[in-house]
Amino acid sequence: MDSRAHVVLDDADIGRAIRRIAHEIVERARGSESLILLGIPTRGVALAHRIADAVAAIEGTEVPVGSLDITLYRDDLRMRPARALEPTTIPAGGVDDKVVVLVDDVLFSGRTIRAALDALNDVGRPSAVQLAVLVDRGHRQLPIRPDYVGKNLPTSLTEQVRVEVAEVDGADQVTILGEPQ
Amino acid sequence: MKHLLSAADLSRDEAVLVLDTAAELAAVTDRSVKKLPTLRGRTVVNLFFEDSTRTRISFEVAAKRLSADVINFAAKGSSVSKGESLKDTALTLEAMGADAVVIRHGSSGAPHRLATAGWIGGSVVNAGDGTHEHPTQALLDAFTLRRHLREGSGDLDGLRVAIVGDILHSRVARSNVLLMRTLGAEVTLIAPPTLMPYGVESWPCSVSYDIDTVLPDVDAVMMLRVQAERMHAAYFPSTLEYSRLYGLDVARMSRLPDHAIVMHPGPMNRGMEISADVADSPRAVMVEQVANGVSVRMAVLYLLLGGMKEDI
Structure with a gap:
């Protein structure tokens, strides 16, 4: 690992953050009946499944989980080579009149969420859309804010935040790379 | 990849990427909003010197689902029937700002000529040339x-x-x-x-x-x-x-x-x-x-036009 990298959340911290987010989601929705969790690939999907498991542990009900790929809605497509698509799976029954909670690993510029809102608009009409992120590192470029945050991490633009989840990377941790200024 | 002229241009990984991309894009067909904003502002010209039902409509639907502007050009009823050459037709399309040209031609090698002669700057997709490739x-x-x-x-x-x-x-x-x-x-x-x-x-x-x-x-x-x-x-x-x-x-x-x-x-x-x-x-x-044709052509258009111009 990079010598300048330091771990800011370990697996226990991430587990606690996910359980707290699950509680907050259930509290705000007053139950879990109309909830749908949509993860943004890749790591957001893994986090969405974990939040769903935590909600099931609290409420004893299954919350539908899906994934929403935003590649085709990005605003920077022309600045990079064409990218491979990730799966989009919308739970049976669709998103119409449901409370959709978008789940992503890091909230940074807000452009991913902007694209996700556009993508969601083409899928259906939820009654409400909320945003859950494991890490909010600031530096928003759009008027977007999260509803549920695992950890606020004030960072400098020269730093990188790396979220690893066991399903994708083999271990759970959040690290900051690069020197703070 | 800038053009798709021959099936031999594709490596195994590239071919699987096209198929995987098509599999994701196929889901768009099942939605109520069958449209993606991905190629907004891009122009795709369907340049058909030979008759076609499936392929032309398929490319047109594919381009429209990705929000590209589509211009259909059939040799019948165009200046080609007055004797205009492929070169002059191509220069005309270039002047009108085509980002991609989907060409079907009765002569084998016409798409290759179009792609390599320097007449146009956009991508060329072979939609069937003579007895050569499709x-x-x-x-x-x-x-x-x-x-x-x-x-x-x-x-x-x-x-x-x-x-x-x-x-x-x-x-x-x-x-x-x-x-x-x-x-x-x-x-x-x-x-x-x-x-x-x-x-x-x-x-x-x-x-x-x-x-x-x-x-x-x-x-x-x-x-x-x-x-x-x-x-x-x-x-x-x-x-x-x-x-x-x-x-x-x-x-x-x-x-x-x-x-x-x-x-x-x-x-x-x-x-x-x-x-x-x-x-x-x-x-x-x-x-x-036929239905899969739309998904596959969406994938090809996205992979050719969806990214930065230089690196694709």
Whole structure:
């Protein structure tokens, strides 16, 4: 690992953050009946499944989980080579009149969420859309804010935040790379 | 990748990427809003010097689903019928700002000329040139095979495919042989000797003149149309004899293994290379091939036009 990298959340911290987010989601929705969790690939999907498991542990009900790929809605497509698509799976029954909670690993510029809102608009009409992120590192470029945050991490633009989840990377941790200024 | 001129341009990884992308894009067809903003502001010209129903509409639908502007150009009714050359037509399209040109032409090699002559700066997609190639048809055939026989993922390693009929005049056969080889499938070409192309023994496939001995061992059979419009000589004694020896009827279809599917790139000549009851049987996947064609062409247009201009 990079010598300048330091771990800011370990697996226990991430587990606690996910359980707290699950509680907050259930509290705000007053139950879990109309909830749908949509993860943004890749790591957001893994986090969405974990939040769903935590909600099931609290409420004893299954919350539908899906994934929403935003590649085709990005605003920077022309600045990079064409990218491979990730799966989009919308739970049976669709998103119409449901409370959709978008789940992503890091909230940074807000452009991913902007694209996700556009993508969601083409899928259906939820009654409400909320945003859950494991890490909010600031530096928003759009008027977007999260509803549920695992950890606020004030960072400098020269730093990188790396979220690893066991399903994708083999271990759970959040690290900051690069020197703070 | 900037152009798609030949099925041989695609590496195994690139071909699988096109198929994977098409699989994701196919889901858009099932939504109520069948539109993606991805190619907003891009212009795709369908430049068709030869007649086409499926391919032209398919490319048009694909481009529109990705929000590109589509200009349809048919040689009939254009200045081509006044004698305008391919070069001048191309320069006109370039001046109008085409980001991609989808070309079908009666002359083999016309798309290659268009892509390499420096007349236009955009991407060129071969939608069928003469008796040479038709790469998007091969991709949609591979996509259809993968859905039915490989559960929709990976390559076609180990699949056995028979391509039957007018191989000599078929751009579909050539593109399919090349792409199937890349993806790991084994192809057997079946046709009367007069309809086998010159030099077919150098193609990466096997050749047979007897359909009945091959059919029990294949996973899919692809019937080709007898292209009477390209035949300027007698290639077989009569259509009845051709259809008896090489046509697919119900009796012949029963020789296929139970899981095998029947494909046809269209347009079909019912009663000639394929009997009506075979064409309408549940094993025939022609309608699905057309639907898959839209997804595959969306994938090709996205991968060619969806990113930065230099690196694609």
